[in-house]
Amino acid sequence: MTKFSIITYGCQINEYESGKFKEVFLELGLEEANEVKEADIVLFNSCSVREKSEEKLMSRIGYIRSLYEERGYPQSIVTGCVATNEEKRIRKVGKESVLLVMKGTESLAERMEKVKETILNLANTEALRMKKSNVFEFVPVIFGCDTFCTYCIVPIVKGRERSRPLGEIIQEVEDLTDRGTKEIILLGQNINHYGNDIGISGGFVKLIECVDKVPGVMRLRFLTSHPADFNKEVIEKMRGLTHLCPHFHIPLQSGSNRILQLMKRNYTVGEYLSLIYEILETFPDASITTDLIVGFPSESEEDFHETLSVVEALRFDRSFIAAYSKRPNTPASRMEGQVDEETKRRRLNELLDIQNNISLEKNLSYVGKKTEVLVEAIDRGKTYGRNPQDKLVEIEGKVAEIGSFVEVYVTDGTFTKLKGRIG
Numbered sequence: 215m216t217k218f219s220i221i222t223y224g225c226q227i228n229e230y231e232s233g234k235f236k237e238v239f240l241e242l243g244l245e246e247a248n249e250v251k252e253a254d255i256v257l258f259n260s261c262s263v264r265e266k267s268e269e270k271l272m273s274r275i276g277y278i279r280s281l282y283e284e285r286g287y288p289q290s291i292v293t294g295c296v297a298t299n300e301e302k303r304i305r306k307v308g309k310e311s312v313l314l315v316m317k318g319t320e321s322l323a324e325r326m327e328k329v330k331e332t333i334l335n336l337a338n339t340e341a342l343r344m345k346k347s348n349v350f351e352f353v354p355v356i357f358g359c360d361t362f363c364t365y366c367i368v369p370i371v372k373g374r375e376r377s378r379p380l381g382e383i384i385q386e387v388e389d390l391t392d393r394g395t396k397e398i399i400l401l402g403q404n405i406n407h408y409g410n411d412i413g414i415s416g417g418f419v420k421l422i423e424c425v426d427k428v429p430g431v432m433r434l435r436f437l438t439s440h441p442a443d444f445n446k447e448v449i450e451k452m453r454g455l456t457h458l459c460p461h462f463h464i465p466l467q468s469g470s471n472r473i474l475q476l477m478k479r480n481y482t483v484g485e486y487l488s489l490i491y492e493i494l495e496t497f498p499d500a501s502i503t504t505d506l507i508v509g510f511p512s513e514s515e516e517d518f519h520e521t522l523s524v525v526e527a528l529r530f531d532r533s534f535i536a537a538y539s540k541r542p543n544t545p546a547s548r549m550e551g552q553v554d555e556e557t558k559r560r561r562l563n564e565l566l567d568i569q570n571n572i573s574l575e576k577n578l579s580y581v582g583k584k585t586e587v588l589v590e591a592i593d594r595g596k597t598y599g600r601n602p603q604d605k606l607v608e609i610e611g612k613v614a615e616i617g618s619f620v621e622v623y624v625t626d627g628t629f630t631k632l633k634g635r636i637g
């Protein structure tokens with residue numbers, strides 16, 4: 215099903231308008247995505263009262279463009295004050311990913327009509343279906359979070375953990391595979407807690423065991439694991455699964471024990487390292503990806519260098535690195551020793567440089583080898599898909615049907631993808 219996401223900046227009028235745009239999407243049969251990354255269409259309702267929100271908007275439009283260029287979706291619709299004054303800049307930043315720009319001065323009714331027309335046109339030309347096939351689908355299994363890391367707003371805005379009943383999830387997975395989905399990605403803020411709130415003991419393991427057995431599931435992944443809730447027993451159980459992909463996304467956040475404690479992450483660097491070594495012993499060809507935050511309150515140069523050392527030692531396949539930013543009502547936002555923006559930016563760039571080199575070396579290590587790719591998209595004479603390690607693979611030519619599995623001989627790589635040919 216086609217999914218949408220609405221991002222609102224600014225005042226209550228914008229909030230109200232966004233509610234109306236949401237009604238349009240829902241009426242047309244679209245479903246609200248849990249995350250921007252999952253959406254096919256992202257509507258930005260912008261505000262130019264603060265310079266920061268205008269810059270944030272531009273950077274998000276740029277982010278949507280990078281996703282669109284990589285995977286063929288999502289695309290954006292932009293309205294509100296910034297759209298009134300900055301259409302040129304929006305189109306320059308977003309390029310082809312921008313579907314529609316509507317001035318905030320146009321009446322709400324006119325703009326709702328335009329959104330409707332745009333979506334209907336896309337549906338008519340089957341552009342949405344072409345861009346995002348149903349080869350893989352995200353299935354949320356648990357909402358909210360009980361972990362309360364001190365920097366994170368999720369438990370405040372999304373509330374306590376609520377697991378979906380196992381039967382309902384399995385039914386959804388069966389419906390998806392009946393419609394041709396090959397890869398299932400289970401989602402939760404802390405997926406290892408699945409079932410705790412509804413009395414399923416060992417719920418996460420039961421969940422992945424059940425989904426693994428659904429006929430038609432060819433690949434299974436899950437996001438996101440909390441290191442403190444991922445143990446030896448869980449890894450041992452995962453060994454017995456047939457379709458689990460050897461890719462694990464396990465956020466480290468910091469390589470300093472002092473900072474981890476301030477973040478209230480409930481593990482030490484040593485425990486994190488043991489967990490990763492354990493996973494790699496069980497799944498020697500696994501890729502490991504992580505999340506990192508630089509510039510957490512009071513992070514010293516020494517703390518930061520500890521993070522660099524862990525990154526260099528573990529050699530993650532990819533890291534999603536963010537500079538710490540204050541989230542309202544979180545304990546970290548009130549902590550002493552907030553790090554200045556310039557230091558955060560410098561640390562971010564230093565870490566990014568190191569990680570990008572590691573990602574490049576890791577990807578180049580596939581050159582000369584064969585890897586299995588599930589084809590997700592065909593675009594401008596090239597075929598795209600992912601291998602079990604979740605590496606994006608670009609194949610020369612229009613060589614296979616969307617939804618098919620092909621053996622690819624890897625000939626080259628960049629820090630973001632592998633390149634290859636059939637063979």
Ligand code: SF4
Pocket residue numbers: 359360361362363366367368369403404440
């Ligand atoms: S960072 Fe993850 S585990 Fe921690 S509170 Fe936020 S959502 Fe929960």
